[in-house]
Amino acid sequence: MLRDACCWHALKLNGEWVMDGGILDFQPVYDDKTVTVNPFYCTSADIKPSVYVPMWWALLPPGVHDVEWLFDLVYEDGLKWVVKNSHTGSKHKTVEIPT
Secondary structure, eight states: OHHHHSOOSOEEETTEEEOOOTTOOOOOOOSTTOOOBOSOTTSOOSBOOSSOOOGGGGTSOOOHHHHHHHHHHHHHHHHHHHHHTTOSTTTOOOOOOOO
8 A cells, every 4th residue: 555655666757757755865945935844753854753753664654553643743843843933824823732
């Protein structure tokens, strides 16, 4: 199932060769408004897990309890990035981060 969600080989798109980044630390940055997101702790992405997440989970997903923990973790990490970078918008001056 996971293999079907990823592209394992390069494809030609609009005359350029492209491929899934997999576990590489590569996110294209187009301008200063680009936000990079990566599911791995050991990357330089703007939004990433705040604690170590086993990289092998990308190939062999963990149990339901760990998936729920991971969802909560990255949701909170995303909210923290939004607040830290003042992207709450004019209508929403405060963002409540779950504890």
